[in-house]
Amino acid sequence: MAIKGWIEVDELHCKGCGLCVAACPQNVMSLDMERLTPKGYHPVHLHADGCTGCGICAIVCPDAALTVFREAKIKA
Amino acid sequence: MAIAEPKIVYQRPTSLATRVTHYCPGCTHGVAHRLIAEVLDEMELREKTIGVAPVGCSVFAYNYFDHDYVEAAHGRAPAMATGIKRMLPKNTVYTYQGDGDLASIGMAEIMHAAARGENITVVFINNAIYGMTGGQMAPTTLPGMVTTSSPGGRDIESMGYPVRMAEILSTLDGAGYVVRRSLHDPNNIRKAKKAIRLAFETQERGLGFSLVELLSSCPTNWKLSPVDALQFIEDKMIPMFPLGDYKVNPEIGKLRV
Ligand SMILES: Cc1ncc(C[n+]2csc(CCOP(=O)(O)OP(=O)(O)O)c2C)c(N)n1
Numbered sequence: 001m002a003i004k005g006w007i008e009v010d011e012l013h014c015k016g017c018g019l020c021v022a023a024c025p026q027n028v029m030s031l032d033m034e035r036l037t038p039k040g041y042h043p044v045h046l047h048a049d050g051c052t053g054c055g056i057c058a059i060v061c062p063d064a065a066l067t068v069f070r071e072a073k074i075k076a
Numbered sequence: 077m078a079i080a081e082p083k084i085v086y087q088r089p090t091s092l093a094t095r096v097t098h099y100c101p102g103c104t105h106g107v108a109h110r111l112i113a114e115v116l117d118e119m120e121l122r123e124k125t126i127g128v129a130p131v132g133c134s135v136f137a138y139n140y141f142d143h144d145y146v147e148a149a150h151g152r153a154p155a156m157a158t159g160i161k162r163m164l165p166k167n168t169v170y171t172y173q174g175d176g177d178l179a180s181i182g183m184a185e186i187m188h189a190a191a192r193g194e195n196i197t198v199v200f201i202n203n204a205i206y207g208m209t210g211g212q213m214a215p216t217t218l219p220g221m222v223t224t225s226s227p228g229g230r231d232i233e234s235m236g237y238p239v240r241m242a243e244i245l246s247t248l249d250g251a252g253y254v255v256r257r258s259l260h261d262p263n264n265i266r267k268a269k270k271a272i273r274l275a276f277e278t279q280e281r282g283l284g285f286s287l288v289e290l291l292s293s294c295p296t297n298w299k300l301s302p303v304d305a306l307q308f309i310e311d312k313m314i315p316m317f318p319l320g321d322y323k324v325n326p327e328i329g330k331l332r333v
């Protein structure tokens with residue numbers, strides 16, 4: 001399946017609170033239990049395809065830790 | 077041929093400083109900060125905005141925004157903002173206050189700033205508790221709610237009823253824009269941002285005192301997970317503190333933002 005959207009997680013700011021995980025309508029976010037941020041939290045990551053770049057995770061994030069991207073089609 | 081190029085859907089607002097906040101994970105103080113920063117960016121007000129920080133968990137707000145900020149004594153942010161705005165009327169001045177700060181020790185200051193129609197904006201964080209000092213009862217604590225100073229639950233007989241600040245302040249003639257919103261889900265967060273925008277629009281148009289009360293979580297002192305704390309807002313806080321527009325200057329009511 002083609003990627004339509006994706007996120008970048010700023011691991012300095014992410015506190016692993018999980019609010020984005022609960023809000024993601026595609027259920028493709030989870031805390032990465034294999035990793036720790038410099039502050040000692042498990043950062044969020046995309047664990048599966050299916051992100052549409054809707055931006056809902058960024059709307060609920062209290063730490064502005066997420067940048068959200070979406071593929072934009074440009075007609076050549 | 078169609079080629080794909082990334083489009084940024086969301087990025088950190090520039091009015092927010094890069095510093096990591098000391099707020100507990102999942103605390104919606106951070107969401108409120110983000111929304112203010114987004115609005116200041118959109119209205120291009122950052123260069124002329126002066127914030128007034130409270131005492132409470134948001135005591136370090138001045139570290140988290142990339143615009144001018146001063147720190148007030150507990151509850152006195154509206155008095156300090158009054159002085160700043162009167163001396164620098166072209167600047168945008170707002171206070172950021174918790175419910176202990178605004179509705180307890182600072183009750184006199186907020187009432188009179190609104191009654192005088194001071195042309196300032198107030199972002200009021202109602203989390204029904206004193207967060208910073210360890211979860212004591214606030215004037216906004218719900219009936220029956222367990223806090224460290226009401227361990228048996230807030231008893232109405234001896235401790236009285238919660239105060240509804242947006243409703244009270246909306247009765248004052250000096251108020252131009254007074255609403256209550258909530259930070260518990262994406263839809264309500266969008267509405268909260270719009271309200272913050274309209275509050276600043278009120279100030280920019282000189283239409284008097286503006287205040288946005290935001291129902292906000294304190295997962296740590298409510299002893300709930302961040303996700304459960306948002307559910308608590310929806311299930312328990314909104315029935316006591318109904319969301320709504322309590323006073324909207326007609327000129328602001330017509331604005332489309
Ligand atoms: C003059 C004075 N009295 C009392 C205190 C103790 N104190 C610090 S923060 C606070 C209440 C904070 O609660 P709130 O305004 O609801 O903010 P929150 O921490 O919940 O965000 C109190 C009573 C103080 N710092 N100064």
Ligand code: SF4
Nearest residue numbers: 014015017018020061
């Ligand atoms: S909402 Fe923000 S801080 Fe919380 S887990 Fe997601 S990215 Fe991290």
Ligand code: SF4
Nearest residue numbers: 099100103133207294
């Ligand atoms: S104590 Fe409560 S209000 Fe203060 S930062 Fe933690 S969760 Fe937020």
